[in-house]
Amino acid sequence: MTQQQTAATAARTPLAATGADPRIRVRGLGKHYGALEVFRNIDFDVGAREIVAIVGPSGCGKTTLLRCIDGLLPHDAGEIMVGNERVTEPIAGVAMVFQHFGLFPWKTVTENVAYGLRMAGAPKAEIERKVPEFIKLVGLAGFEKAYPYQMSGGMQQRCGLARALAIEPNVLLMDEPFAAVDAQTREILQFELIRIWEERPTAMIFVTHSIEEAVLLGHRVIVLKGRPSSIHEIIEIDLPNPRTRETLRLPRFAELRERVWNTLMREAREAEFILER
Amino acid sequence: MLNTTLRRHAPFWLSLIAGIALWEIAGRSTSAAFMVPFSATLVKLWQLIQTREFLNQLLDSAILFSTGFVLALAVGMPVGMLLARVRVLRVGTEPYIMVLYATPMVALIPFILSIMGFGFVPKVLVVFLFAVFPVLYNTVEGARSIKPELIEVAKSYRSSEWALWREVMLPYTLPYAMTGVRQAIGRALVGMIAAEFFLSSTGLGQLIMTASQNFDTGGVYASILLIGLIGVALMRLGLKIEQHFARWRQ
Numbered sequence: 001m002t003q004q005q006t007a008a009t010a011a012r013t014p015l016a017a018t019g020a021d022p023r024i025r026v027r028g029l030g031k032h033y034g035a036l037e038v039f040r041n042i043d044f045d046v047g048a049r050e051i052v053a054i055v056g057p058s059g060c061g062k063t064t065l066l067r068c069i070d071g072l073l074p075h076d077a078g079e080i081m082v083g084n085e086r087v088t089e090p091i092a093g094v095a096m097v098f099q100h101f102g103l104f105p106w107k108t109v110t111e112n113v114a115y116g117l118r119m120a121g122a123p124k125a126e127i128e129r130k131v132p133e134f135i136k137l138v139g140l141a142g143f144e145k146a147y148p149y150q151m152s153g154g155m156q157q158r159c160g161l162a163r164a165l166a167i168e169p170n171v172l173l174m175d176e177p178f179a180a181v182d183a184q185t186r187e188i189l190q191f192e193l194i195r196i197w198e199e200r201p202t203a204m205i206f207v208t209h210s211i212e213e214a215v216l217l218g219h220r221v222i223v224l225k226g227r228p229s230s231i232h233e234i235i236e237i238d239l240p241n242p243r244t245r246e247t248l249r250l251p252r253f254a255e256l257r258e259r260v261w262n263t264l265m266r267e268a269r270e271a272e273f274i275l276e277r
Numbered sequence: 278m279l280n281t282t283l284r285r286h287a288p289f290w291l292s293l294i295a296g297i298a299l300w301e302i303a304g305r306s307t308s309a310a311f312m313v314p315f316s317a318t319l320v321k322l323w324q325l326i327q328t329r330e331f332l333n334q335l336l337d338s339a340i341l342f343s344t345g346f347v348l349a350l351a352v353g354m355p356v357g358m359l360l361a362r363v364r365v366l367r368v369g370t371e372p373y374i375m376v377l378y379a380t381p382m383v384a385l386i387p388f389i390l391s392i393m394g395f396g397f398v399p400k401v402l403v404v405f406l407f408a409v410f411p412v413l414y415n416t417v418e419g420a421r422s423i424k425p426e427l428i429e430v431a432k433s434y435r436s437s438e439w440a441l442w443r444e445v446m447l448p449y450t451l452p453y454a455m456t457g458v459r460q461a462i463g464r465a466l467v468g469m470i471a472a473e474f475f476l477s478s479t480g481l482g483q484l485i486m487t488a489s490q491n492f493d494t495g496g497v498y499a500s501i502l503l504i505g506l507i508g509v510a511l512m513r514l515g516l517k518i519e520q521h522f523a524r525w526r527q
Contacts, residue, residue: 070433090435102430106448106525115444119434147525
């Protein structure tokens with residue numbers, strides 16, 4: 001397995017935790033939609049303080065994979081372990097941030113952020129203490145009473161992030177969270193996410209179709225390929241942490257981005273080749 | 278400012294005044310047996326609402342209306358959401374709901390009369406049947422249009438089925454259901470008068486019947502005007518409630 005390339009660099013690097021005590025373990029995972037096989041033989045781990053980015057062409061099943069890990073979709077081969085729990089339905093301590101934000105339009109920012117806590121059965125005092133804290137953390141202070149329709153996409157996703165973070169998950173699943181916001185907002189939110197993660201590190205799986213985003217955020221990048229898709233390569237991103245705007249200018253960043261790009265494009269050219277034949 | 282407001286509302290008030298004027302002229306130039314002028318109708322209405330009998334009749338009608346109407350809400354909304362959530366039930370009941378929604382309920386009154394007689398219960402049933410279908414229909418349509426993504430979010434946060442109803446289905450569906458509720462107000466009023474005409478004669482329906490039998494055209498007009506005004510007031514109230522529940526929509 002390519003993931004064995006994983007080598008701890010500095011003590012600061014979360015990779016150190018990966019081998020010893022993975023928070024998420026995915027083994028031999030497979031999934032069909034009827035006769036269509038989406039992916040097969042998916043094996044990887046995510047450390048307790050690690051960000052793993054998953055990239056792949058659209059339709060490769062990365063979102064499906066994430067939904068399986070969240071327990072929203074059943075898988076039909078292999079197993080998913082989060083901590084000591086086998087995933088068959090959504091489990092406590094795992095929070096998902098959705099591409100479509102998934103905010104309840106009839107709830108204000110405060111009510112949306114409180115939702116996860118309330119579903120988790122948190123006592124009222126705890127909710128009243130935590131909700132403002134997380135609204136502040138994501139930079140939405142002053143918008144407590146706003147409804148989703150009154151906010152920009154970027155602000156809505158901040159709210160979605162606060163709702164996920166408020167339950168203080170030890171696993172964060174990010175399903176192309178910044179795909180629906182404009183380019184500038186996206187960049188701002190990426191660095192916001194890094195800042196927040198540095199404050200409260202968790203195991204994180206970040207699904208994206210942006211190579212740059214995957215390399216910027218991920219400590220490792222998983223490339224999904226093929227139909228049915230499987231893991232083509234796991235690339236270790238040995239950039240210094242925490243990632244900043246400076247990171248984008250490092251030669252190593254460009255190299256790694258090229259490497260992921262080549263991996264993906266080789267796949268695309270192969271597909272074209274097959275089609276032409 | 279004042280000018281534009283005036284201009285915008287002018288057609289409404291002008292039309293209203295013209296209608297009243299027409300009514301007044303028509304009333305004055307025809308026999309009192311056919312038509313009573315607007316002014317005389319207002320005088321009659323004023324006299325009417327001061328009688329004790331009228332208050333009893335109004336109370337009678339109000340009790341009938343609200344019992345049937347509240348029952349229609351209490352049945353229509355939960356059943357509507359249940360039908361939206363459980364496909365088997367929805368598909369199974371669809372033909373009946375469609376037929377009953379399309380059937381003029383007045384046609385069922387003789388049938389209800391022959392089975393249940395003249396009591397309070399059959400009258401409530403008539404009001405209920407008039408009102409329940411718009412509520413049910415709009416609730417089902419509303420609850421069905423809920424985005425599956427939001428249900429998924431609820432599941433991801435480990436919502437129980439009960440919490441899913443309370444936190445997601447109900448608040449989402451309420452504005453849609455309220456559209457049905459507004460329609461139901463109008464239909465329940467029709468049902469109320471129909472029940473009071475065709476089953477045991479009570480309430481405002483009886484008021485109209487009695488006035489009509491006594492050739493008291495003024496009394497008939499006054500009662501009709503009153504029922505119309507009550508209807509308009511209730512619809513306005515319904516709209517306000519609908520807007521309250523829909524304030525999260527753009």
